[in-house]
Amino acid sequence: xxxxxxxxxxxxxxxxxxxxxxxxxxxxxxxxxxxxxxxxxxxxxxxxxxxxxxxxxxxxxxxxxxxxxxxxxxxxxxxxxxxxxxxxxxxxxxxxxxxxxxxxxxxxxxxxxxxxxxxxxxxxxxxxxxxxxxxxxxxxxxxxxxxxxxxxxxxxxxxxxxxxxxxxxxxxxxxxxxxxxxxxxxxxxxxxxxxxxxxxxxxxxxxxxxxxxxxxxxxxxxxxxxxxxxxxxxxxxxxxxxxxxxxxxxxxxxxxxxxxxxxxxxxxxxxxxxxxxxxxxxxxxxxxxxxxxxxxxxxxxxxxxxxxxxxxxxxxxxxxxxxxxxxxxxxxxxxxxxxxxxxxxxxxxxxxxxxxxxxxxxxxxxxxxxxxxxxxxxxxxxx
Numbered sequence: 001x002x003x004x005x006x007x008x009x010x011x012x013x014x015x016x017x018x019x020x021x022x023x024x025x026x027x028x029x030x031x032x033x034x035x036x037x038x039x040x041x042x043x044x045x046x047x048x049x050x051x052x053x054x055x056x057x058x059x060x061x062x063x064x065x066x067x068x069x070x071x072x073x074x075x076x077x078x079x080x081x082x083x084x085x086x087x088x089x090x091x092x093x094x095x096x097x098x099x100x101x102x103x104x105x106x107x108x109x110x111x112x113x114x115x116x117x118x119x120x121x122x123x124x125x126x127x128x129x130x131x132x133x134x135x136x137x138x139x140x141x142x143x144x145x146x147x148x149x150x151x152x153x154x155x156x157x158x159x160x161x162x163x164x165x166x167x168x169x170x171x172x173x174x175x176x177x178x179x180x181x182x183x184x185x186x187x188x189x190x191x192x193x194x195x196x197x198x199x200x201x202x203x204x205x206x207x208x209x210x211x212x213x214x215x216x217x218x219x220x221x222x223x224x225x226x227x228x229x230x231x232x233x234x235x236x237x238x239x240x241x242x243x244x245x246x247x248x249x250x251x252x253x254x255x256x257x258x259x260x261x262x263x264x265x266x267x268x269x270x271x272x273x274x275x276x277x278x279x280x281x282x283x284x285x286x287x288x289x290x291x292x293x294x295x296x297x298x299x300x301x302x303x304x305x306x307x308x309x310x311x312x313x314x315x316x317x318x319x320x321x322x323x324x325x326x327x328x329x330x331x332x333x334x335x336x337x338x339x340x341x342x343x344x345x346x347x348x349x350x351x352x353x354x355x356x357x358x359x360x361x362x363x364x365x366x367x368x369x370x371x372x373x374x375x376x377x378x379x380x381x382x383x
Contacts (some may be wrong), residue, residue: 078163084183086159089152089168097148101162102141105134106188107357108156117146157188177207184209186346192356193349198224209346216247216270217345218279219260221352222286223250225360232256237268245270259285277317277339279348280330283355284320292359294323307332313339329354 075098087095089110097103102122112119114130121128123138134140134150142148142162150158152168160166173182173191180190190207193199198221202208231249233256235241240251247270254260255268259282262268287294304310304322313321321339324330330351332338343351 075163078165080163081160084159084161086157086171086173087166087168088171089156089158089166091152091154093152093156093167095150095158095160095168096165097142097146097150097160098163099142099144099146101160101164102139103134103150103161103164104139104159105136105150106157106159107136108152108158109154110134110150110152110156110158112140113149113151115147115149117148118143119146119148176205177201178205180207180209184346186350189349189353190346192353193221196225198352199345199349207345209349210344212273212342213345213348214270215268215272215274215278216245216251218274218282218348219254220247220250221348222259222282223253225352225356226253226286229253237262237266239267240270254282257289259289273342274348275340276330276337276343277313277321279343279351280324281317281320283329283351283359284323287323287359290360294319304337307335307337309336309338313337327358329358 078096078098084104086106089095089108095103099117111131111133112128114128119128120126120141120143121135121138122141123135128140133153140150157171173187175182175187176194177190180187184190186209190199190209194201194207199207199217202211228249231253233252235248235252236255237251240248242248251260251268251270255262260268284294304325307325317339321330321337325332325337330337
């Protein structure tokens with residue numbers, strides 16, 4: 001249960017800064033923040049305030065639930081998860097929860113029925129109403145004297161902590177890479193990409209999730225997603241001319257099918273880090289190549305326009321980014337799209353998983369050899 005406190009402290013740090021802190025080093029009058037100050041004064045003060053905020057928000061109800069689990073009481077008919085355990089659920093499958101238990105929906109759709117007691121959304125601090133649909137990646141915890149039931153309304157995946165009973169199947173996770181733990185947010189995405197041979201590690205036991213993704217790596221992953229079809233056209237790029245390069249076939253395939261067209265100077269720049277808008281364009285063109293209707297999905301621009309930096313998206317990439325945002329393939333960060341920003345290997349693995357689930361798996365996979373190439377001037381990067 002200590003994990004709940006840790007997560008709540010992290011969420012509350014941004015709201016616990018007092019006026020007194022603003023007057024300490026790091027303010028306008030003294031912009032230099034020392035490491036000693038951060039470690040010995042600022043951070044301990046935030047943690048203390050975070051704990052106080054948790055006590056105020058959850059109070060005795062949380063303590064009672066935590067105490068019950070801490071005593072190690074046995075609940076007849078229930079299994080116990082001492083740490084988060086992943087469950088795979090089919091439509092109609094249920095997960096029954098009791099006091100102190102918590103559940104996080106990580107994929108799919110599910111609703112929550114409360115038979116008695118109460119449930120708190122720990123991610124927001126709000127009390128949950130019975131019959132509510134669960135929000136993906138938010139944590140729901142049963143308080144004292146509670147019985148609640150999560151019911152999957154579609155294929156779903158979730159994580160349970162504490163006592164539970166389910167029709168679903170517990171998923172056993174194995175960490176393949178030393179730098180990808182089963183508790184990491186990107187574990188499922190990396191596991192999907194690696195298991196389906198879309199992305200390899202940088203070494204036998206390392207995935208390097210925080211390293212940047214190159215243009216060659218991304219196109220190679222997409223080529224593998226398509227089943228590594230035969231390459232009939234030789235590459236046209238000045239810097240992709242050696243057939244022994246691991247990405248030669250992938251880039252040649254992508255170029256031959258107008259999924260990538262390179263830069264105005266005739267180069268592809270395989271070792272350059274790929275940007276977020278470049279990924280969107282490549283996936284958009286790949287969807288067209290597969291015969292998928294991209295026009296209707298990207299028709300609405302409301303969610304795209306809501307981002308404060310939507311105007312920063314390059315003209316050649318606007319339709320593609322709008323489409324990717326509308327389908328949830330690419331999401332923003334803190335209200336921004338960051339179109340020119342790069343992505344880590346872990347983030348790209350998640351984007352590829354999103355793309356497969358929300359575009360490929362839900363669409364008719366027929367080729368459209370006559371797909372039109374997105375146009376732009378010779379000076380504009382064309383991917």
